[in-house]
Amino acid sequence: MTPMVKAEGVHKSYGAAHILKGIDLEVNNGEVFCLIGPSGSGKSTFLRCINHLEKINSGRLYVDGELVGYRQKGDKLYELKDSEVALQRRDIGMVFQRFNLFPHMTALGNVMEAPIQVKGESKAVARERAERLLARVGLADKAGNYPSQLSGGQQQRVAIARALAMEPKLMLFDEPTSALDPELVGDVLDVMRDLAESGMTMVVVTHEMGFAREVGDSLVFMDGGVVVESGHPRDVLTNPQHDRTKAFLSKVL
Amino acid sequence: MTDKIDKVPAGAPAPAGVPPEAIKAIPVRHYGRWVAGVVVVALLVLLGYAFSQGNVRWATVPEKLFDPTILSGLWHTILISVASMALGLVLGVVFAVMRLSKNPVTSSVAWLYIWIFRGTPVYVQLLIWFSLALIFPVFNIGFYKDEMTDVMTPFLAALLGLGLNEGAYMAEIVRAGIQSVDEGQTEASHALGMSQSKTMRRVVLPQSMRVIIPPTGNEFINMLKTSSLVVAVQYPDLLRAAQDIASTSFAVMEMFFVASIWYLVLTSVFSVGQYYLERHYARGSLRALPPTPWQKIKTNLLSLRSDQSGGAA
Numbered sequence: 001m002t003p004m005v006k007a008e009g010v011h012k013s014y015g016a017a018h019i020l021k022g023i024d025l026e027v028n029n030g031e032v033f034c035l036i037g038p039s040g041s042g043k044s045t046f047l048r049c050i051n052h053l054e055k056i057n058s059g060r061l062y063v064d065g066e067l068v069g070y071r072q073k074g075d076k077l078y079e080l081k082d083s084e085v086a087l088q089r090r091d092i093g094m095v096f097q098r099f100n101l102f103p104h105m106t107a108l109g110n111v112m113e114a115p116i117q118v119k120g121e122s123k124a125v126a127r128e129r130a131e132r133l134l135a136r137v138g139l140a141d142k143a144g145n146y147p148s149q150l151s152g153g154q155q156q157r158v159a160i161a162r163a164l165a166m167e168p169k170l171m172l173f174d175e176p177t178s179a180l181d182p183e184l185v186g187d188v189l190d191v192m193r194d195l196a197e198s199g200m201t202m203v204v205v206t207h208e209m210g211f212a213r214e215v216g217d218s219l220v221f222m223d224g225g226v227v228v229e230s231g232h233p234r235d236v237l238t239n240p241q242h243d244r245t246k247a248f249l250s251k252v253l
Numbered sequence: 254m255t256d257k258i259d260k261v262p263a264g265a266p267a268p269a270g271v272p273p274e275a276i277k278a279i280p281v282r283h284y285g286r287w288v289a290g291v292v293v294v295a296l297l298v299l300l301g302y303a304f305s306q307g308n309v310r311w312a313t314v315p316e317k318l319f320d321p322t323i324l325s326g327l328w329h330t331i332l333i334s335v336a337s338m339a340l341g342l343v344l345g346v347v348f349a350v351m352r353l354s355k356n357p358v359t360s361s362v363a364w365l366y367i368w369i370f371r372g373t374p375v376y377v378q379l380l381i382w383f384s385l386a387l388i389f390p391v392f393n394i395g396f397y398k399d400e401m402t403d404v405m406t407p408f409l410a411a412l413l414g415l416g417l418n419e420g421a422y423m424a425e426i427v428r429a430g431i432q433s434v435d436e437g438q439t440e441a442s443h444a445l446g447m448s449q450s451k452t453m454r455r456v457v458l459p460q461s462m463r464v465i466i467p468p469t470g471n472e473f474i475n476m477l478k479t480s481s482l483v484v485a486v487q488y489p490d491l492l493r494a495a496q497d498i499a500s501t502s503f504a505v506m507e508m509f510f511v512a513s514i515w516y517l518v519l520t521s522v523f524s525v526g527q528y529y530l531e532r533h534y535a536r537g538s539l540r541a542l543p544p545t546p547w548q549k550i551k552t553n554l555l556s557l558r559s560d561q562s563g564g565a566a
Contacts, residue, residue, distance in 0.1 A: 051444055082449055090446035100441035104459045104534075114445035117455055159441075166445060 002065040004029050004170055004201045005050060009059035012045055019045045021225035022059065027170075027203055027218070032196045034212040034233060035205045037222035038248060043205045044097075046222070047172050050203065051092040052085050063092060064169060090118060093163030097175040099155040101147040107134060107158045108143040111165045118166070126165070133161040137191045153184030157191050164195075171195065173204040209253055213237050221245045313507040317498060318514065326494025327515050333411050333490060334480045338473050340416030345423020350453070352428055363424065370421035376482050379414035383407075383486040411483040411490075419476060426468045430461030462534040470527035474520045481516075491515055 005027035012020040019042045027033040035043040048054045049061055052069040061068045069085060071078045080088070101110050111130035115121040134143050137157040147155050156176055163171060173192065177185040189211050196202060196215050206212060212219055216233040221242070229242045237253070240246045317323060351363035370378070386401035434457045442452040481492040492512050499508035532543065544552070 053440055053444065086443070086446045086448050089444055092444070094441075094444035096437060096441060098437055100435075100437040102438065102441070102456055102460075113455065114447060117451050118446045162445070 001029060003027055003062075004031070004064055005033075005203065006062040006065075007046075007059065008061075010046065010049060010056050010061055011058040012042070012049060012054060012056050019225055020049070020056070023222075023225075023227060025220060025227060025230065027201065030199045030201055031217045032215050033201075033203045034216040034219045035203065035222060036207070036209070036212060036219065036248075037228075041222045042225040043222045044174050047174050047203060047205050050170075050172055051089050051094055053094075063088070086118075090166055091169050093166060093168035093171040095156070095159050095163055095171070095173045095176045097178050099147070099152070099159045099179070101155055101159055101162070103147050106144050106146055107139060107150065107161075110147070110158055111162045114162070114166050129165060130161070133164050134158070136164075136194075137161045138187070151184060152180045153187045156180065156188045160188075160191055160195070169201065171200055171202045173202060173206070175205050175207065177206070177208055207252065209237060209249075221248065223248070309510075310504060310507055313502075313504045314510050314514070317502075317504070317508065317511050320498065320511075322494045322498055323491070323511060323515070326489060326491040327519075329489050329494075330477070330480055330491040330515075331519070333408070333415065333483060333488060334473070334476045336412055337415035337419055337480070338476050340412060341419025341423045341472070341476075342469070344417065344420025345427045346458075348420060348424035349427035349431060352424060353431060367421045367424050370418050371425070375414060375418040375479060376485060378418055379410065379482060379485050382413045383410040385410075407483070407486045407488040410486040411480075411488040414486065415476065415480060415483070419472065422472060423469070426465055426472070427461070430463075430465035431457055433464045434460045459534075463531075466527070466531050466534055470523070470530070473527075474523060477519050477523065478516060481512075 003026040005025075007023045007025050010020055010023040011018070023042075023046055035047065037043050045054060049056050050063060050068065055069060066088065068088065069080055071080060071084075101107075102113065105113060108127070108130050111133055112123070112126040115126040115129065116123060131140065131143060134140050137160055139154060139157055139161070142150060142154060142158075147158070150158065160176075176192070177188050180188065185208070189208060192202070192204070192211070193215050204212075204216070212233045218230065219233040219236045220230040221228045221236060221240075221244075223244050229236055229240060229245045236245065237249065240249055348363045348366055351359040352367070354360055382405065385405050389401050392399050392401045392404040438456050438460065439452055442456045447455070480490055483490050484493045484496070487493075495508040495512040499505040502508075529545070532545065535543075
């Protein structure tokens with residue numbers, strides 16, 4: 001079976017700053033894949049490379065067997081057109097640290113927007129699904145509210161519903177709970193746990209070690225743009241092999 | 254351990270039923286305010302007196318306010334202002350997007366347009382459009398050919414002069430608005446698979462409106478007044494109508510007052526419209542929309558009534 005995400009020697013730099021220094025990893029279908037590490041270790045950058053929000057400088061990145069952002073013919077690479085990149089992104093949902101909900105649309109409008117604009121779905125169909133998704137994240141009664149009228153946790157749950165509305169085969173979470181008040185974190189994690197149980201493939205950049213241990217199937221510890229250690233979350237978190245991992249975990253656990 | 258702490262909490266609530274004693278203090282006297290007020294009123298009285306002594310036939314003003322010529326001029330002023338503003342808006346959006354595009358040719362062309370049309374006086378631009386026949390006597394674009402003097406009517410000259418000038422200003426306003434929208438909005442939209450143009454139309458532009466509308470309202474109010482320059486291209490606007498009547502009735506100042514009154518009415522009406530437009534685009538950025546003036550009046554009246562009934566009971 002082709003892995004959902006496959007990275008081969010992925011490098012990324014901004015000018016002189018070398019952020020990713022050769023990432024190799026595989027995310028299997030239906031897996032919850034957690035990325036942890038100190039800030040600046042490149043985990044968010046790597047996540048953003050997966051849906052081509054960032055262009056990689058070398059290596060190969062595949063999602064569901066398909067090269068991200070490029071087409072390979074023989075040994076030549078062709079950059080994909082914007083519209084082709086957009087087509088690839090349809091199937092990859094992304095949840096941001098800062099929610100990035102559309103503030104001029106209601107919660108329902110946020111969830112309906114992409115299916116209508118991108119897939120050309122009818123309003124009725126999109127609304128029906130949006131209502132179902134909002135109910136699923138526990139916000140059926142907030143459908144008519146604007147993002148500014150919602151708490152951070154509620155906004156993030158709307159953002160998850162918005163990503164799910166495109167019926168993605170892969171969900172990317174970029175520190176989804178880092179901008180939340182501690183008491184609101186639980187609601188968002190519950191939604192993510194529910195999503196994991198439904199079999200969604202998820203790549204999660206997180207500082208929530210509890211979530212990684214309970215829900216994660218694989219875990220990677222990154223530092224300085226490389227994968228330092230990987231394995232099952234329980235093994236890595238309770239019995240880290242690498243000194244760098246031990247030092248990091250001793251600070252966050 | 255040294256301290257013996259008094260266990261009564263510091264902020265103990267006062268026992269119910271006894272309201273806290275209100276502070277009674279002699280307020281600060283603002284003598285400066287009184288002096289300034291008297292001086293300003295005195296100056297206003299002097300100004301009023303001066304005008305009452307002036308050789309003005311005040312009766313002419315209300316008499317000519319609804320003169321058919323004036324009303325026709327008023328209509329033309331509204332028409333050219335709205336048309337020029339519409340042209341300016343369209344050009345503004347187009348050139349703002351061009352200016353922000355990654356294509357160096359389109360962004361340079363947009364820069365050049367803004368540089369020229371913002372850098373030269375609108376009066377000169379109007380005269381150039383009006384005098385175009387001097388260098389291109391014949392208008393010829395292949396399938397259509399005519400005398401330039403027939404093509405470049407006063408309306409077209411006024412529209413091009415005002416509209417192209419406005420477009421340059423609007424381009425800068427729209428650009429500022431687009432750049433004010435958070436990068437994360439574009440990213441979220443792209444991550445959902447929305448195209449560049451859909452992102453612009455559905456996500457970025459609607460949000461930039463909140464930044465674009467207030468200065469645009471000012472631009473429009475400016476436009477209503479700047480449109481008086483179209484006298485230069487023989488366009489029959491409000492000022493021109495006032496001048497026409499003035500030249501035959503010799504009530505020159507009176508007619509300028511008539512024109513000024515109408516300009517004030519126009520700018521006031523559009524200011525109210527701007528308030529509602531800004532309120533509309535504040536949706537989502539404010540938790541609760543500010544009440545409209547009408548809603549304010551209604552709630553004030555209601556609270557007044559309930560106060561009275563409460564007092565009577």
